[in-house]
Amino acid sequence: MSLLEKISDQATTLTPGERRLVENVIDSPTSAALGTAGELARAAGVHEATASRLAKKLGFVSYAAFRDALRDEFIATRETATRFEKTIAESTSDTILGELAREETQALGRIEEFITPEQISEAAQILMRARRIFVYGYGNAEVLALLMVKRFRRFGKDTHQLGTDPRGLAEQMLGLDSDDAVLSFAFRRPPRGYAALMETAKEVGARTVMIAGKSGALLTPRPDRLLAAPRSGDQDAFQTLTVPMTICNAIVIAAGLTAKEESLKKLDRLGQLIERFE
Amino acid sequence: MSLLEKISDQATTLTPGERRLVENVIDSPTSAALGTAGELARAAGVHEATASRLAKKLGFVSYAAFRDALRDEFIATRETATRFEKTIAESTSDTILGELAREETQALGRIEEFITPEQISEAAQILMRARRIFVYGYGNAEVLALLMVKRFRRFGKDTHQLGTDPRGLAEQMLGLDSDDAVLSFAFRRPPRGYAALMETAKEVGARTVMIAGKSGALLTPRPDRLLAAPRSGDQDAFQTLTVPMTICNAIVIAAGLTAKEESLKKLDRLGQLIERFE
DNA sequence: ATTAATTTGCAAGAAAAATTGCAATTGTAT
DNA sequence: ATACAATTGCAATTTTTCTTGCAAATTAAT
Structure with missing residues (x-):
């Protein structure tokens, strides 16, 4: 039985204070799941003792048990x-x-669990506001780099895929300046030329976005925005590009939103919008 | 400054116990956000005092402040x-x-529902038995073509990515003969040059493998082997490359099996095998 | 091998959070 | 108006969680 069902069962027997608590929980279940009994009680304008009693009334052995049920039901882990x-x-x-x-x-x-909507939106904004976008992918990530180059060119963005040869990379970076953006990928280890790429970008004031695997947080130098999520498969074994590709696709869709400044709700509508660009 | 940035800043100064904690946080940030210092410490195999010290080291006034930052960053409310x-x-x-x-x-x-193990195996065998492999991907499928070229070159196969310019395509096909194989992709509609590609292959007796979307069965001329599965998203809207990419990965893994003639059961073992090639 | 520095577990104490006995307040029935 | 029941705030107590002094263990330097 879900928590909401438990609450529904008890609906007719709730006291006014309990009802206010329940209304607060329903209104913002994740906040209730994260907070203390005292915080929920203050939000509802009752005493924390009432919150503790409500949990017992709903069949939980303690307020902590009640909160755990909220977490199981409303927070993805x-x-x-x-x-x-x-x-x-x-x-x-x-x-x-x-x-x-x-x-x-x-x-x-x-x-x-690893990437928030805000991160997707910020990455999309950085790329769409850039005058030019430089995309760097080494090894297998070159595939994702190509994908993003194609997608952002479809938006009409001046997008360049950086070569992986160190000399060629250096030459292409010469023209980088502060209103450009760099998009890069890193999975098992920093790609060849990564440090130089990041330092050059930082020196000229260009914004940098990194799409990485699980260990992305440990990369130095740090990019301006990091989107790191573990790929499928074992860390030390065969890993595919599906997760980073899904991140790329989400950024592209968000970029489409940025470009059109429309308020859309369903992905299929989003898809139709992007399709119009293709 | 995000939490991952703070962690990134301190990455080089972390003690072994701290690093284990950080790895646990990175591995499952929402669980860390919801749990106590004691729970995170136990998961990492260290004492809860180490968790408290790590929070202070990362610049937070308390473990609770560190956990609040985790919640802000990884739990959507x-x-x-x-x-x-x-x-x-x-x-x-x-x-x-x-x-x-x-x-x-x-x-x-x-x-x-759409692709059988036999189809994967046959496609892999066709490609691994070919003297040369020609890969053709037009539009977004160029990304998949690049991926397959990289993968099969890793197997030591003589693999070429066909250019999409009609004249260039014709020139490259001149050398095609009966012990070669052609791998191509088709999603919404046959790619430019598709008919010519298939007819030339048929004339010289080269085997052809096609990875396609739902409508692949309607393609003419027909390839020797067709692997067609619907991609995600609406037919007339934004569609991603995840499904065809998974098909490609399955073929690569099966090719690895073909190459080594081993009988493996678990994907992680398969992954280790492929990793040895990379 | 010895010494010094660092790391981290232990455990006492502090702080935070929750529970519960008690009683003031409010609502209902007579 | 009075009596009774229900509700809920207060505050003492309990429980849980976190912090920090201390020291044992480990690592690094000599």
Whole structure:
């Protein structure tokens, strides 16, 4: 039985103070899940003792147990992602394709644990406000770099893919200035030329966006914006580009929003918008 | 300055215990945000006192302040959504990234309805037995073509990416003969030069493999092997490359199997094998 | 091998959060 | 108006969580 069902069952027997608490919980469940009994009580204009009593009344052994139920239901964590995975194909097929699909699904299910909507929006804004966009992807990430070059050129942005040869890289960076942006990728380790790239960008005042794997936070020098989420597969084994590609696609969609300044709700509407650019 | 930036700043000065804590935080930031110092410490295999000291080291006045920063950054609440100026949906489940992840997951979950293990294996065998592999991707599929060129070159295969200019395409196809293979992609409509490509291959007796979207079955001339699965998103709207990329990855893994003639069961073992090639 | 420095667990104490006995206040029934 | 029941704030107490002094263990330097 979900928490909301428990609350619904007790709805007719709630005292006025309890009702105010419940209204606050329903209005902002994640805030209630994160806060203390005292904070919820103050928000509802009752005493914290009332909050403790409400939890007991709803069948929980303590306020902490009540709050844990709120967290399970309203805050996505690794366990949530696991449940997410289970709602999709639960077949025990051992085919290569089936197992790949499951690994990708598992990684995709956790993606929001690491990257917030704000991060996506900020990255999109940095890129769309830049006069020129320089995209750098080394090794397998060159594939993602190519994808982003194509997408941002479709928006009409002056976008360049940086070569991976050190001399060529240096030459292409010569023209970088403060109203440009650099988009780069890093997975297992910093790509060749990474430090030089970041330092050059910092010197001229260009903004930098990095899409990375799990260890992205440990990269030095630091980019202006970092979007780091673990890819599917083991850290030391075969890893695919599906998670970073999904991040790229989300940035592209957000960039489309930035470009058009429209207020859209559904992804299919977003997709139609982007399609008009293609 | 974001929390990941603070962690990045201190990365070189972390003690082993601190690093384990940081790795746990990075691995599952929402769990860290919800739990206590004791819980995080236990997960990392250190004492809770170390967790308290790490928070101070990272510049927070207390562990609670550190945890609050985790919550601000990784847990979407009404306040976080409100700060998100461009009107993307308020709850986490409606974010661009969240919705994209779900769409990809849904499409991946269905992938085995359309493609059998035999198809993957046959495609891999065709490519691995070819003397030379020609890869053709037009438009966004160029990204997948690049990926496959990189992967098969890693296997030591003589692999060429065909240019999309018609004249260049014709010239490159001149050398095609019966022990070669052609790998191509087609999504909304046959790529430019597709018919000529397929007819030339057929004339010289080269094998052809096509990775396509839902409408792949309608393609003419028909390739020797067709792997067609619907991509995520609406047919007439924004579609991503995740599904075809997963097909590509499955073929690569199967090719690795073909190359080594080993019988492997788990994807992680497969991953280790492919990693040895990279 | 010895010494010094660093790291980190232990545990006492502090701080924060929750619980519960008590009683003031409010609402309802007579 | 009075009596009774219910509600809920107060504050003492309990529980949980965090902080920090101390010292053992480990690592680094000589």
